[in-house]
Amino acid sequence: MSNAAAPEATRLVGMIGFRDDPDGIITAAETVRDEGYEKWDCHTPYPVHGLDAAMGLKDTPMAYICLIAGGIGAGAAMLMQWWMSVVDYPVRIGGKPLFSWPAFVPITFEFFVLFAALATMGGLFVLCKLGRWHSPLHDTGVMEQVTSRRFGVVLQADDEKFTEDGAKALLEKAGCVDIQPLIEFVEEEA
Amino acid sequence: MNTPVPPPPPEGAVAEPPVEQKDELDLTPLVPPPLVAGGDENIPLQKIDDDINRPFESFPTKRWWIAFLAVQPLALFFLVAFVYTIGVGIGSWGNNQPVGWGWAITNFVFWIGIGHAGTLISAILYLLRQKWRTAIARFAEAMTLFAVICALQFPLVHTGRPWLAAYWLLPLPNSNDIWVNFRSPLLWDVVAVSTYGLVSLLFWFTGLLPDLAIARDRAKHRVRKLVYGFLSLGWTGSNRAWQHYEKAYLLFAGLATPLVLSVHSVVSFDFAVSIVPGWHTTIFPPYFVAGAIFSGFAMVATLIIILRKYFKLEHLITKDHLDVMNRIVIATSLMVGYAYAIEFFVAWYSGSQYERFAFVNRAMGPMAVWYWMMVACNVVIPQLLWFKKIRRTIKYLYPIVLLVNLGMWLERFVIIVISLTRDYLPTSWGSFAPSWVDVGLLVGSFGLFLTLLLLFVRFLPTISIAETKAVLPGNQPNGGHHE
Numbered sequence: 001m002s003n004a005a006a007p008e009a010t011r012l013v014g015m016i017g018f019r020d021d022p023d024g025i026i027t028a029a030e031t032v033r034d035e036g037y038e039k040w041d042c043h044t045p046y047p048v049h050g051l052d053a054a055m056g057l058k059d060t061p062m063a064y065i066c067l068i069a070g071g072i073g074a075g076a077a078m079l080m081q082w083w084m085s086v087v088d089y090p091v092r093i094g095g096k097p098l099f100s101w102p103a104f105v106p107i108t109f110e111f112f113v114l115f116a117a118l119a120t121m122g123g124l125f126v127l128c129k130l131g132r133w134h135s136p137l138h139d140t141g142v143m144e145q146v147t148s149r150r151f152g153v154v155l156q157a158d159d160e161k162f163t164e165d166g167a168k169a170l171l172e173k174a175g176c177v178d179i180q181p182l183i184e185f186v187e188e189e190a
Numbered sequence: 191m192n193t194p195v196p197p198p199p200p201e202g203a204v205a206e207p208p209v210e211q212k213d214e215l216d217l218t219p220l221v222p223p224p225l226v227a228g229g230d231e232n233i234p235l236q237k238i239d240d241d242i243n244r245p246f247e248s249f250p251t252k253r254w255w256i257a258f259l260a261v262q263p264l265a266l267f268f269l270v271a272f273v274y275t276i277g278v279g280i281g282s283w284g285n286n287q288p289v290g291w292g293w294a295i296t297n298f299v300f301w302i303g304i305g306h307a308g309t310l311i312s313a314i315l316y317l318l319r320q321k322w323r324t325a326i327a328r329f330a331e332a333m334t335l336f337a338v339i340c341a342l343q344f345p346l347v348h349t350g351r352p353w354l355a356a357y358w359l360l361p362l363p364n365s366n367d368i369w370v371n372f373r374s375p376l377l378w379d380v381v382a383v384s385t386y387g388l389v390s391l392l393f394w395f396t397g398l399l400p401d402l403a404i405a406r407d408r409a410k411h412r413v414r415k416l417v418y419g420f421l422s423l424g425w426t427g428s429n430r431a432w433q434h435y436e437k438a439y440l441l442f443a444g445l446a447t448p449l450v451l452s453v454h455s456v457v458s459f460d461f462a463v464s465i466v467p468g469w470h471t472t473i474f475p476p477y478f479v480a481g482a483i484f485s486g487f488a489m490v491a492t493l494i495i496i497l498r499k500y501f502k503l504e505h506l507i508t509k510d511h512l513d514v515m516n517r518i519v520i521a522t523s524l525m526v527g528y529a530y531a532i533e534f535f536v537a538w539y540s541g542s543q544y545e546r547f548a549f550v551n552r553a554m555g556p557m558a559v560w561y562w563m564m565v566a567c568n569v570v571i572p573q574l575l576w577f578k579k580i581r582r583t584i585k586y587l588y589p590i591v592l593l594v595n596l597g598m599w600l601e602r603f604v605i606i607v608i609s610l611t612r613d614y615l616p617t618s619w620g621s622f623a624p625s626w627v628d629v630g631l632l633v634g635s636f637g638l639f640l641t642l643l644l645l646f647v648r649f650l651p652t653i654s655i656a657e658t659k660a661v662l663p664g665n666q667p668n669g670g671h672h673e
Contacts, residue, residue, distance in 0.1 A: 063441060
């Protein structure tokens with residue numbers, strides 16, 4: 001199943017192997033991590049607890065994105081209400097001070113949540129690389145397996161350590177089965 | 191004396207979760223029930239995909255078409271009443287002096303309340319790590335979204351000319367150079383409800399992502415693959431993505447939780463900040479939130495009982511789930527009942543004759559029949575749920591939850607309309623009778639809601655597949671007890 005005789009219109013983008021149980025993917029991930037691979041990934045049908053540590057991933061910055069955006073939203077809301085009710089067109093209502101800030105709190109809070117939620121969604125797009133419909137996995141039969149029931153380990157060909165045989169050997173060492181190359185069909189040059 | 195002696199466990203039986211039964215205490219009521227029927231057995235992951243995807247992969251059944259066509263006249267009724275209102279004006283409603291807020295605002299508060307149970311299930315129970323929520327969270331969140339859509343129609347049409355409403359609902363620059371009044375609860379309400387709708391949509395869509403990817407990978411037809419492929423945004427199940435995804439989901443839950451509490455608090459401010467007797471009370475925010483959860487859970491039960499039967503999902507949405515939901519119904523029923531009682535006490539204790547009159551009028555005035563129907567539906571009848579047999583038997587349970595839905599609509603009607611009919615000045619007292627347009631908007635909003643819901647069950651997975659897989663026994667490393 002090697003791609004030695006692959007036609008010119010294809011390109012080897014990586015090597016995938018499967019494990020069939022959650023404990024297995026943890027061991028496999030630890031093996032690959034300890035080998036020093038940089039560009040690789042695990043694909044699982046659902047989030048597997050402890051896999052982040054087993055892959056040696058850094059903490060996600062999502063919480064900071066959310067908090068900072070929320071702070072900006074709250075600040076902007078208070079500023080907007082102050083400017084509109086005190087500076088631009090002051091109207092005395094119910095004998096209250098123009099800057100009756102406690103009455104501005106509900107909207108300030110809602111803007112915190114609104115900005116934080118939008119930024120979290122935005123962060124999700126950027127960090128999870130959503131909106132890229134062209135992952136080479138989609139054209140192979142493996143995608144259907146990893147979203148449904150199997151746990152895949154993918155070593156990417158653009159990693160410095162990647163060689164076809166080395167990758168295959170590493171996946172075998174990690175206890176993977178059904179090891180196969182991932183081949184992308186590239187458009188022929190005009 | 192009566193403590194049953196537990197039988198010795200058979201050889202090789204896997205005790206999951208482990209129960210200490212060394213002493214005389216019988217702890218079985220404290221052990222959470224299994225998440226899916228069948229308990230400890232490992233369900234193959236593929237089977238979960240098959241079960242949840244089957245309903246929207248096959249052609250619509252005759253029963254779906256019958257249900258869908260049956261609700262279309264209702265939805266059409268809504269459209270007619272909506273267009274008629276815009277053409278003729280608010281005068282076509284039963285609203286009058288002094289009842290300036292009639293059915294429309296009643297319906298608005300009712301639908302917003304329905305939505306809240308969805309967020310409670312999807313966000314608050316997620317933060318509390320209640321795994322049983324998984325089976326019903328997706329559906330409840332969809333219900334939230336559709337309920338908010340229905341709710342928004344009412345204030346929108348109540349403005350009379352919705353296309354101009356943006357100028358008095360949002361701080362937009364206009365030719366008068368004046369801004370909206372940020373000190374008004376009505377404006378807080380606009381911001382709170384629209385934020386709520388948007389955040390619910392984002393939360394719901396985030397939860398759907400991995401399941402859309404499953405639908406994409408299972409799709410046989412080109413168009414199907416294209417649509418689900420587009421919607422799933424190229425999701426690959428990569429753990430580098432899962433890491434951010436799980437955090438984002440947690441953050442959404444963390445944002446939605448205070449949001450949902452704030453939304454119904456703000457809705458209650460619409461009343462509490464005014465000076466109408468019967469509205470001007472500090473108990474309103476918690477009272478409204480409890481009522482919202484109460485009515486929302488009743489609505490989830492009403493719909494999900496049909497769904498599980500119809501799509502044969504009884505092994506994923508089990509009677510244990512209904513049981514737990516009924517316990518929440520009874521807890522919130524007691525809270526609502528307590529609020530009814532304390533309102534009367536505070537009215538008496540306040541010494542204000544207007545407050546006292548408002549409540550005497552509520553319970554003994556010309557519209558008292560609605561008040562006592564509300565008490566019966568919300569406080570008296572739900573007490574039957576104390577019986578385990580009733581909580582777990584659908585034919586007993588179903589009428590109860592239907593009555594709770596009715597009772598909670600009546601609660602808003604009682605608060606809004608009865609308080610307005612008789613306030614300070616007896617010469618300005620009045621009454622209220624709905625017109626056909628009012629009826630059309632209320633009945634029709636159910637048509638709109640059910641249409642959206644039927645389309646949802648037709649095209650999207652009604653149970654979160656990835657989440658169900660993640661919480662089932664045996665699907666996490668080291669039996670789920672890592673580190």
